[in-house]
Amino acid sequence: MAGKKRARREPELEFRNTALSDALQTQDMAAVAFALRHGPTVVPLLRAGARDDPRDAGEVWTYRDPESGDLALLLFSDAAHKPESLPPTVALQSPAWLRAFLGRHREAVTTVFFDIAGPHPMQASPDDLIAALDA
Structure with a gap:
């Protein structure tokens, strides 16, 4: 087998935050805040x-209520919890x-939903989440 190179497998990136998933299961806001401060969000x-531009994080999808005009940010503890009806692309x-x-969109975003389709949905205001992230 001389001269044969093995293909190096990159570890697969997991699009989940287990601590956030656990916190949502118990509906414990202090645990949600801890998970948000110490782990990623889907x-x-x-x-x-753009793959070649680390400054380009993509364009976040938000939901605008057609009746009220309110803007909601949808976040997920696991990419598997994202409904199929949303755009297929996610970022960690x-x-x-x-x-x-x-902070940049606190005036426009009226609410933030976590795992809106379950298994343990929760919602918070942007101000509450900013306070949790700053704690």
């Missing part, structure tokens, strides 16, 4: 970021990214 994207975003996004 975010649906309308457009994926850091706590710093989430804090910056909420």
Whole structure:
């Protein structure tokens, strides 16, 4: 087998935050805050970021209520919890990214839903999440 190179397999990126999933199961806001401060969040994207540009995180998909005009940010503890009806692309975003996004869009986003289709949905205001991330 001389001269034969083995293909090196990159470890698969897991699009989940187990601590967030556990916190949502118990509906414990303190545990949700801890999970958000110390782990990633799965975010649906309308457009994926450019692979060659680390500054391009893509375009986040948000939901606008057609009757009220309210804008909601949908976040997931696991990509498997994202409904099929949402755009197929997701990103795994850091706590710093989430804090910056909420700070930049806190006037426009009226609510944030976690795992909206289950198994353990929860909702919070952007201000509550910013306070949790800043704690």
